[in-house]
Amino acid sequence: MLYLRQMIKRCANNYPTKVAYYCGDHKATWKQMNERSDRFAVALQNMGFGKGSTVSIMTLESIEVYEHFYACMKMGAARVGVNTQYAWPEMKHVLKNSKTRVLLVDARVKSMVVEQREEIEDLGITLIGYNGEHDFAFDYEKLLSEATGEPEWPELAPDDLLLISYTSGTTGVPKGVMLTQRGGSDCVIHSVISFGFNPDDVWYMPAASAWVVVLMNCYGLGNAMTTVIPDGSFKIDTYLRDVGRFRVTVGLLVPTMIHRAITEYQTGQYDMSSMRVLVYGSSPATPKLIRDARESFKVQMIQTYALTESSGGWVTFLTEQDHKLALESEPELLKSVGRLGLHFDCSIRDEEGRPVPPGTKGEIWLRGTTMMKGYMDMPAETAEVLKDGWLRTNDIGQLDERGYLYLLDRQKFMIITGAVNVFPTTVEAVLVDHPAILEVAVVGVPHPEWGEAVVAVVNRRSTHQDATAADIIAFCNGKLSKQETPKHVVFVDELPKTSNAKVKKAEIKKWLSSEKGLVPWNTEIE
Structure with missing residues (x-):
């Protein structure tokens, strides 16, 4: 090899x-x-x-x-x-x-x-x-x-x-x-092919290199293209300036970064005319965010889905043509993460590990040459997720008849309220359309009657600081079921994030569950 x-x-x-x-x-x-x-x-x-x-x-x-x-x-x-x-x-x-x-x-x-x-x-x-x-x-x-x-x-x-x-x-x-030598090599080669990179491209993925991102910034090994990396750490204004300065042609931003990039770009200080493709992924994006990004940056867009356990190798691709089809006639496609790359097999399984038919929700199982060898010195955890050559992702999704994968949520963040399963991303996709909401994270918080209750943690736009919890809950009427509608809204100045701009939902859930007074039903809980 x-x-x-x-x-x-x-x-x-x-x-x-x-x-x-x-x-x-x-x-x-x-x-x-x-x-x-x-x-x-x-x-x-x-x-x-x-x-x-x-x-x-x-x-x-x-x-x-x-x-x-x-x-x-x-x-x-x-x-x-x-x-x-x-x-x-x-x-x-x-x-x-x-x-x-x-x-x-x-x-x-x-x-x-x-x-x-x-x-x-x-x-x-x-x-x-x-x-x-x-x-x-x-x-x-x-x-x-x-x-x-x-x-x-x-x-x-x-x-x-x-x-x-x-x-x-x-x-x-x-x-x-x-992660293995073969996995890294195949990740680079297949990513270059699947994204359509050429030797004249300039690639910019501004995430922290402490983890598998370091391999994604080695894609140039597959075709000798140029890569831009942040100087020290990521800042949205520096990123946008670097796009113009180095004539970046293909960039990647996770959804939380795109929110900030759109706002900053609207100041009119930046030249993004060199960029032809904006890749997004790493966490679910809402259809509204996708529409706003296309209209703001005038670029082609590719949606992807990947895992550290797959060498960061991109598993699915919602192509530019898919985006055009969605915008013209099939808006539901914008909720998809695309179709599988040819270097992966995908199977949707039930709780017993049995494949389910298209259109049925279940856990996403993946198979391919970029999969991890296992977790370091964690044989039990490794055996739990690696099954007969397949990786159990702990992600919930479904495939349609045409092969499009819909990522519903992480299994660990699924909310069970009154015996009903609620996927936080479904709720977030509705809430983000509220004009007052800049960012939102939906989590389940322990509730004495329903087991868990849906709670929305919201960062309001500076122009809509007067929006109330009642306004936001009322916005869900007719858009979400009673079980999916948030029972409470907590306002924050900023959502906690990892160094790679992923929202720390586990930290948010722990905070809401342990601190008295943040949600009305735990004021008496010791």
Whole structure:
């Protein structure tokens, strides 16, 4: 098979002077990416690390993130990104669970490492600093300057580890998703084909690289196109400026980012004329948001659905033609995440694991070469989701007769109220059409009579701060059933989100369930 490390060499040989990455005022060509990752791999091998070692990185966004990852690819080491938003217990779990041997630390985020330095060194971890002043034993640039030649390339097998991507950690300890060499390679190749990328495209996905996003910012390995990455961290105004500055042609934003992008773009300060396609996914989008984005940005749109457990590989595609069909005659299609890519099989199953016919709701099971190897040192959890070559996604959905997949919700967020199943995304799709609502998250909160009650947590637009809970509940009349209509509305200034702009529903639910007075029926609960 063709491994990612071979693609690096080919990009460097065939497009040596072409820019591989832009990051703020910095850039690197394919030749530079290849040479610097070679030197880092040599340095690590000279220090005694090699195939099977886990080489981690804790950083803000920078080009060195990909030099580090490419070096890991070449020497057969597993790459781990340590989320800078984790508290120390979560960070320590990631370092121990992944069996990290080396930690590359961005000086901009060194404080946590400095505070816990003794514990980290007690784990036998070698610290390397970069991008500023530090007092770690090794300096990245010094190591590169002293390294010569090319690294040894150990033999690889398709099932060997490429990276371990840790979950966001909103509930319990983060789980390490083990992704393979074959999965990473197939993810890059199939994504380039399915999105229709060409070598002249400029790709910009501004999410944090601590998790599987790092692989999505390696799509250029499949065709030598240029990738833009955030400088440090994501900011919506910087993103929109970068689109014009680097002539971005294909961008990706998750729905919560699109809300903010539309508002910011309307200030008239930005040039998005180079962008031809806007990809969206990662969490459900409402039909209203899709319409607003098309009208604002004048771009083609592609909807996708993916999971960390599928190497971040996009499972479905709602194409531009699908969007046109939806807008012209079939609006219900906008609620779909599209049809399956040809590199996946999909089966909708009931609670007993039996396939159900088209149009029937059930759990989404997937099968394909990009699926994870399992969860790191979690055999029981792995056995629960991997069944005879299939991945149980814990997502609820249904397929129609034409193969369109409708993602209804995460199974863990489904609300059971008075013995009726309510899908939060169904409620959110209605509420977001209210003119006062900028963002909304719907969760189930324990209720003494109905088991759970539907609660909407709303961030109001600045121009509609006088909207009341009664206004919003009344808006649902005739649009939602009695069980689906929120029993209460809580107003907030901002919804809590992960570093990749996903709404932390588990955190919202815990907050509403545990703090007295937020919902009227738990004021007496101790």
